Amino acid sequence: MTFVIAQGPVIPEFEHASDCIRQNKQFCAGWFVDNFDRVFVPRLVEHVELTAIAVGIGFTIAFTAALIAYSGGWFETPFAILAAFLYTIPSLAFFQLLVPITGLTVTSAEIALVSYTLLILFRNTLTGLREVPEDARTAALAMGLTKGQILRRVELPLALPAIMAGIRIATVTTISLATVAAFIGVGGLGQPIFNAIQSGFKTQFVAAGLLAVALALVADALLVLLQRWLAPWTRARRA
């Protein structure tokens, strides 16, 4: 895409705007409220979609990989190295690298975003499984649970807090990184930020940034609630 460096702030309906807008103050709440539905809601929805798809696919891959690694064998090291390598690629470069292959598409964005989630999700799932108390595993074995039953009924539930911790970090990181994905034109809250950088319209810049932060906080809070619901025993302690 091409960048046009504007001469001054390009502000929609500038002539009808308030004083705050005319002076291009840091943040004009009135404009934000008036334009929230039109400017931000579609971007917010796109942002949530980008994040949900990335974390969803990333978790599916990392979880499967962790299960394979947990069952032993050679798989763990190469996958860990690959995930760590992907994690180190600078995000802007990663998006740019993918454009010649998959174009200016959501696919390109998701490939990069998914790649960034793998390391943390893989590590946390594997660590969670490995930190299941040996006593619980022995008890399960001695009671006649099969390997699959031990995994499903004992190991995975006990690894859940670690897995959820990984999902929380991956989600917050992805929400932040997804703003960069606007660089290849796939929308999201990065779009108003990029636009505002070009136009110099401060309110839009600040508002989009704050929305991304708010989205990350809300997502994290929801995941904490989800974990508490899924793992009620983590709160139950002897008084």
Add this chain to the structure above:
Amino acid sequence: MNSSDSAHPTGPSALPDGGREPGSQSTGNGSGSARGAHAAAELTFQEVTKVYPGRKTPAVSNLALDVPAGEICVLIGPSGSGKTTAMQMVNRLITMTSGDVTIDGRSIMSLDETELRRGIGYVFQQIGLFPHMTAEDNIGTVPRLLGWSKERIRARAKELLELVGLDPDDDLRRYPGEFSGGQRQRIGVARAMAADQPLMLMDEPFGAVDPIARDRLQDDFLRLHKEVPKTVVFVTHDIDEAIKMGHRIAILRDGELVQYDTPDHILAAPANEFVADFVGADRGLKRLRVWRLGDLELEPAADGEPTGLTAPDDTSLRDALSLMLVEGKERLTVLDGEGRAKGTLALEAITRLIGPDERAAKA
């Protein structure tokens, strides 16, 4: 566990101890048969040997012993004696190298591993309760594997919680993290009995709790065992616990069975110096704890109200002796459950009992 000696022999620690003396050879089914429903299995080790890969000497060598249905068999020995290995071969947590173990005549090798384990209760020191499951779900683990209905599992969990001395309503929905160590061990015992398994393996089950709680757990387990007489293999390294818990004690050294007998016989006649050392120089006094006043042949009491020194018939001989020494009395009147005189016991009779000719006196 020594607190049992100082405790007054009433309340939960006052365990009637009939059936533990060598003479009666009780299978432990006596009280259980009244309830009928509870099965206990006979367990037999047939020349069982375990050699760990890369080791020259076997961990267990040609172990042959028979545990009658409904009895508690204690495996004891110093560390490295093979007691835990022997026990874990029963549910195939450890695979034996040669020999066979049979449960009610059926070889454990003829069963599927998981099927075998679902039929054997397992309690170990670390308990291994599932932290993410409530007491109910922990207890219901094996019943669920066996396909019991939810209602049946709940009813069973309540029944067992009550049996092990916990609150069947309040404690049902609690997680292991909300219980004390002693309470967790009770839930562990309940879990091992959930499907009414005829055989229970206990690996130092009360080793991690403090002495007072341990003593109560032991007493409560013995009472529980009277109600529901399972065949139990109980591993410990504590000789006092072995004497207290075992109908029979198997003493192991370097993977070999040194002596297998009732606590009383082992204390009275250790097979060799190793056993004598192992049970301790105070084995004579330890024997006094095995016996209750009610087990003894008493001299007839005079008619009328009991006079002088008295003690209930479930008092251990050790406590009775202590009482006589402290009070400076040579004779003690034994009372039955209703407080009537049952007979009298002379100090000199106790001396005779644990003296060299005790066997004759006892028989």
